[in-house]
Every structure is written in structure tokens, then in C-alpha cells.
Amino acid sequence: MNLRVVLVEPLYDGNVGSVARAMKNFGLSELVLINPCKIEDFGMAMASHARDVLMMARSFTTLQDALAGADLVVGTTGKRLDEAQHHLRLHLRVPCLIPRELAKKLAGKEGTVALLLGREDCGLNSEELALCDMLVSIPTSINYPVMNLSHSAAVLFYELAQTESECADGCKVEMASGETLALLREKSAQLLRETDYPPHKVDFALLMLRRILGRAELTQREARTLLGLIKKIRWQIACREMRK
Amino acid sequence: MNLRVVLVEPLYDGNVGSVARAMKNFGLSELVLINPCKIEDFGMAMASHARDVLMMARSFTTLQDALAGADLVVGTTGKRLDEAQHHLRLHLRVPCLIPRELAKKLAGKEGTVALLLGREDCGLNSEELALCDMLVSIPTSINYPVMNLSHSAAVLFYELAQTESECADGCKVEMASGETLALLREKSAQLLRETDYPPHKVDFALLMLRRILGRAELTQREARTLLGLIKKIRWQIACREMRK
Numbered sequence: 462m463n464l465r466v467v468l469v470e471p472l473y474d475g476n477v478g479s480v481a482r483a484m485k486n487f488g489l490s491e492l493v494l495i496n497p498c499k500i501e502d503f504g505m506a507m508a509s510h511a512r513d514v515l516m517m518a519r520s521f522t523t524l525q526d527a528l529a530g531a532d533l534v535v536g537t538t539g540k541r542l543d544e545a546q547h548h549l550r551l552h553l554r555v556p557c558l559i560p561r562e563l564a565k566k567l568a569g570k571e572g573t574v575a576l577l578l579g580r581e582d583c584g585l586n587s588e589e590l591a592l593c594d595m596l597v598s599i600p601t602s603i604n605y606p607v608m609n610l611s612h613s614a615a616v617l618f619y620e621l622a623q624t625e626s627e628c629a630d631g632c633k634v635e636m637a638s639g640e641t642l643a644l645l646r647e648k649s650a651q652l653l654r655e656t657d658y659p660p661h662k663v664d665f666a667l668l669m670l671r672r673i674l675g676r677a678e679l680t681q682r683e684a685r686t687l688l689g690l691i692k693k694i695r696w697q698i699a700c701r702e703m704r705k
Numbered sequence: 706m707n708l709r710v711v712l713v714e715p716l717y718d719g720n721v722g723s724v725a726r727a728m729k730n731f732g733l734s735e736l737v738l739i740n741p742c743k744i745e746d747f748g749m750a751m752a753s754h755a756r757d758v759l760m761m762a763r764s765f766t767t768l769q770d771a772l773a774g775a776d777l778v779v780g781t782t783g784k785r786l787d788e789a790q791h792h793l794r795l796h797l798r799v800p801c802l803i804p805r806e807l808a809k810k811l812a813g814k815e816g817t818v819a820l821l822l823g824r825e826d827c828g829l830n831s832e833e834l835a836l837c838d839m840l841v842s843i844p845t846s847i848n849y850p851v852m853n854l855s856h857s858a859a860v861l862f863y864e865l866a867q868t869e870s871e872c873a874d875g876c877k878v879e880m881a882s883g884e885t886l887a888l889l890r891e892k893s894a895q896l897l898r899e900t901d902y903p904p905h906k907v908d909f910a911l912l913m914l915r916r917i918l919g920r921a922e923l924t925q926r927e928a929r930t931l932l933g934l935i936k937k938i939r940w941q942i943a944c945r946e947m948r949k
Contacts, residue, residue, distance in 0.1 A: 483856050488846035510849050561867070599863065602732035605754050608859070612727055615856040616863045619843065623805065656941045658934065669930055676810075677921035680800050686913055690902065694938060697900045701945030 463573045464621065465491045467527050469589060471610065472581045474504030478515060479611030480578070485511035487618035492518040493527045493575075507611075524577075524589055532572035535563065536585050536593030537613060539606055557596040560620035566595070567621065576617065581610050637684035645684055646671055648691045655698055707817045708865065709735045711771050713833060715854065716825045718748030722759060723855030724822070729755035731862035736762040737771045737819075768821075768833055776816035776883040777919065779807065780829050780837030781857060783850055801840040802920070804864040810839070810922050811865065816880040820861065825854050835912060838886070838919025881928035889928055890915060892935045899942055 466484055471477050477500055481492060492514055500515065508515045521527040528534055538557060558566070567574060577593065579585035590596070599616055601608060608616075637645075649670055653663050679687070710728055715721050721744055725736060736758055744759065752759045765771040772778060782801060802810070811818060821837065823829035834840070843860055845852060852860075881889075893914055897907050923931070 479853060479856070482849075482853055485849040486845045486852045486856070488848065507853075509853075510851070560863075600866070601730045604732070605726075605729040607754070608730045609723060609726055609751075609753075609855075611853075612723070612730070612856065612859040615852070615859055619804075619860045619863075622844070623803075652938070653934070656934075656937045658937050666930060666934060669927055673918075673921040673923065673927055673931075677917045678800075679917065683913055683917055686910060687917075690897070690900075690910060693900045693902050694896070694942075698938075698941055698945065701942065 462567060462570050463491065464489050464618075465493055465531060465573055465575045466614070467493045467495065467524075467575050467577045468497065468610075469524065469577055469585060470496045470580050471578075472498055473610075474498050474500045475507045476581060476610045477518075478504035478507030478509075478511075480614045481508040481514040481518070482511040483611055483615040483618055485514050486615075487622040489618060490514055490517070494518050494520045495524055495527050496520075496522055524592060528575050528592065530573055531575035533567075533574045533595070534577065534593045535574060535595045535597055536577045536590050537579065537617065538584055538590070538596055538598050539601070539608065539613075557598045559600055560597055560617055563595065563597045563617075564620045564623060578610060578614055635681045637679040637681045641681060641684045641688070642674065642679070645674065645679075645688055645691075648688060648695075652691050652695055655695060706811060706814050707735065708733055708862075709737055709775060709817055709819045710858070711737045711739065711768075711819050711821045712741065712854075713768065713821055713829060714740045714824050715822075716742050717854075718742050718744045719751045720825060720854045721762075722748035722751030722753075722755075724858045725752040725758040725762070726755040727855055727859040727862055729758050730859075731866040733862060734758055734761065738762050738764045739768055739771050740764075740766055768836060772819050772836065774817055774883065775819035776880055776886070777818045777839070777922075778821065778837045779818060779839045779841055780821045780834050781823065781861065782828060782834070782840055782842050783845070783852065783857075800916075800920075801842045803844055804841055804861055807839065807841045807861075808864045808867060810920065814880045814922065816882065822854060822858055838915060840916075879925045881923040881925045885925060885928045885932070886918065886923070889918065889923075889932055889935075892932060892939075896935050896939055899939060 466480065466489060468477060468480060471494065477494065477497060484490065484492060497520060505512055505515065577585060577589065579589070585593075597617065599608060599613055646667065650663070650667055653666060658666065710724065710733060712721060712724060715738065721738065721741060728734065728736060741764060749756055749759065821829060821833065823833070829837075841861065843852060843857055890911065894907070894911055897910060902910065
């Protein structure tokens with residue numbers, strides 16, 4: 462899937478630059494601007510190492526032109542249902558997906574999706590919303606629902622990239638094998654029996670340990686270190702036993 | 706769960722203001738700054754309607770002071786494994802959760818979680834990472850992995866807020882308190898010293914234990930059971946020592 466990011470009449474060049482940076486952070490490169498503010502030094506600075514994205518951005522004067530070749534148009538809106546209920550054109554704003562639902566819907570799809578982000582002060586207007594195939598809204602606090610434009614963008618890019626890769630290039634670490642974990646439980650049980658742990662509590666303690674180690678999702682290296690530690694402790698107890 | 710956002714030596718007031726705004730967007734209010742840059746007009750402007758969060762922010766000169774009362778410390782890092790592999794102190798940076806995994810781990814928990822966000826230019830240093838119970842890293846493009854500070858913050862707040870609301874009425878479990886966890890680390894260290902564990906490996910083993918226990922999200926009951934277990938083991942070793 463190719464994601465085209467469309468900023469509709471952005472007012473501040475800092476935001477445009479910040480969106481470009483967030484795009485590059487999540488592997489996106491196609492930026493389209495509709496009647497943008499002038500991009501000056503501050504916008505370039507905010508783009509940081511994503512100046513190339515900003516320099517390659519195409520500008521249009523109409524949304525229709527910006528959408529040429531797009532297979533699907535997704536509009537973003539911060540307007541919530543309770544506000545929108547008083548709105549005569551309610552159907553323009555509902556139903557609205559949350560970012561995760563959108564990501565699931567787009568997962569594994571091919572084609573070009575245009576993601577529309579509206580003006581900093583008033584978002585997308587009715588005519589623009591009417592051109593959208595889907596709407597997405599980030600769930601925010603009712604006390605302050607209006608997000609910074611580039612923050613909304615970053616959250617959406619992040620969510621769409623998640624589904625795209627499901628951690629494809631994330632921190633891959635070798636997880637402890639089932640065999641090593643079984644050995645760890647066996648050695649823990651032996652240690653417990655050697656420490657006069659109250660017999661009626663042993664099973665409970667072992668189950669608890671199993672759950673704790675399970676939730677910790679041990680790496681192979683960590684599991685081996687724990688095994689080494691238990692061996693040391695048991696050795697210590699055994700040596701002193703023998704010396705008696 | 707109460708989330709305390711800790712910015713470690715932020716360099717730009719615009720970022721601090723932007724983080725405050727993102728916090729309020731996701732219903733957060735506790736902002737702590739360590740040796741921050743001066744917050745001037747631009748920072749206030751970027752906070753927009755979250756000036757109250759910025760005005761209420763507390764400043765400290767040491768991370769230790771900023772962490773007072775926190776039950777769990779989560780560090781953010783942009784360093785990936787492939788970079789970190791060449792790093793002598795690799796164990797400080799792995800294993801690392803993605804935001805969604807972190808959100809799942811914290812879902813339904815009670816207590817105060819400190820989320821540490823490092824400097825814009827070089828993140829958190831080794832001493833700061835060593836104080837973390839868990840690490841989180843946002844999966845980004847290898848071509849440009851360095852996100853803007855407030856973008857990282859927004860993505861993390863968004864992800865944590867998602868899970869918070871999903872399990873709002875789920876069953877709450879009492880998390881081990883920071884105090885109990887500190888005691889657990891102290892007693893583990895004593896045990897290690899009493900078992901002839903190779904002295905040059907003690908620090909490494911203790912850091913690994915801290916991370917394992919951090920990721921395991923211990924309940925208060927589990928932490929107490931582990932404390933009881935360590936006491937039993939140490940008692941066993943001591944008794945046999947005396948009998949010699």
C-alpha cells in the first residue's frame with residue numbers, strides 16, 4: 462500500500478516540516494500540499510533530516526487534483542459525535558473509525574490511499590469530508606480534544622506502520638525456548654525443596670513463579686543467567702550441608 | 706494508574722510545550738522536568754490550551770528526586786539492537802518493548818508509572834537506563850529512526866490511553882509498590898553476595914533481575930511471596946553456615 466499524505470491548507474510551516482519528519486520516521490515519502498502557507502526556514506528546521514520529503518512535496522490548488530490516482534480517500538476529523546450531533550450534516554462525520562480499526566482495514570491492501578489532514582484551526586470542511594471514503598478520528602480527552610496537526614499525523618503514521626510491519630524491524634531478541642523454561646521451572650522446584658519452604662505452599666509458589674516468568678517473556682540469555690544463579694545458590698547450600 | 710511524564714534535560718522549550726499539549730490531549734497532567742531549558746513564549750504557545758500542565762510542571766535537578774514515589778520506571782529509547790550490538794553495555798538496552806506491549810503490560814494496573822523521555826540529541830544515558838524497570842522503543846524506519854521528542858511522547862500517550870480505555874472496567878490488580886520492589890532488589894543483591902556469585906557479574910545479574918521483574922509486572926502479593934522465598938533461602942544458607 463502506498464500512503465499519500467495530503468495536508469489541506471496548512472497554516473504553519475513548522476507543522477508542515479514536522480509532518481514531513483514524522484512521515485520519514487515511518488517510511489512514508491509522498492507529501493501533497495493544498496494551498497499551503499509559505500515554507501520558510503522554521504519549516505525546514507522542523508523537517509530536520511526529512512527535508513527531502515518536504516522538498517519533493519507537490520502543491521495543488523484543489524483537493525480534486527491532489528486526489529488524482531488515489532484508490533481510497535481517508536479523512537481525519539477531531540469532531541466528536543456529541544459536537545457533531547448538532548451538526549446539520551452529521552452523516553458527513555459518522556461513522557468514524559479509530560486509528561487501529563483503520564489500520565486493520567488497510568492491512569495487506571494494495572493501491573494508493575490518500576490520508577487527508579485538515580487545517581490547524583478548523584479541520585476539513587463539509588465539501589472535503591464528502592470526498593472521503595472513510596473517516597478516522599483519534600480518541601482524545603474530552604477536556605482537550607484538539608491535537609497538534611503533526612501529533613495527529615505521527616499517531617496515524619505510527620498506527621498504520623504497526624499493522625504494516627508488526628514489528629518487522631523491531632528489537633528482535635531470541636526468546637527463551639520452551640525447553641529452557643521447563644528446565645528453569647524444574648531447577649526452581651528443586652531449590653524450593655532444599656530450602657525448607659513450607660511444603661503446603663510449594664505448589665502455589667511454583668505456579669506463581671511460572672506465571673511471573675511467563676509474563677516477563679524471558680530471553681534465552683536471561684533464562685540461562687537465572688539457571689546459573691539457581692545453580693550457584695543450590696551449590697552453596699549443598700556445600701554447607703556437606704561441611705556439617 | 707497514574708502516569709508521570711518525566712522529561713530528562715529537554716533542550717527546546719517548544720518541545721516541552723508540545724509534550725504538555727499532547728499530555729492534556731490524552732488526559733495526563735503530571736509533568737516533571739529535570740534540568741530543563743528555560744520555558745519561554747514559544748514553549749507556552751506550543752502548549753496552547755495545556756498551559757496549565759506546563760505551569761504545574763515540577764522541576765528537579767536529579768532523576769532520583771524526580772522518581773520519588775514512582776512504583777515503576779519506564780525508559781524510552783530510540784537505539785535499536787543493530788546499533789546497540791556494538792555497544793559495550795548492550796544489556797542496558799534490551800529487551801525492549803514496543804508501545805503496544807507496554808500498554809498491555811500496564812493495563813488495569815494501579816500505582817504511579819514514571820515514563821522517562823530523554824534529551825533531544827542523545828536520549829537517556831547509561832546511568833538513567835540502569836534505573837529503568839522496563840524499556841520501550843517505537844518501531845520506526847531504519848532510514849530515519851530519530852523521532853521528534855513530542856511526537857514520540859504523543860505516540861506513547863496515545864497507545865497507553867487506548868489500553869486504559871479498553872480495560873477501564875476490567876479487574877484492577879494491586880501492583881507491587883515501588884518500596885516493595887526496592888526491597889526485593891536489595892534482598893536479591895544480599896542473596897547474590899552470599900552465594901559466591903562471581904563479583905564482576907553481580908551488577909549485570911542485578912540489572913537483568915530488575916528488568917525481568919519489571920516486565921513481569923509483579924503484584925504486591927507476588928513480590929511479597931518472592932521476598933519470603935529469598936528470606937527462606939538466605940536463612941537456609943545462614944543456618945548451615947552456623948552449624949559448620
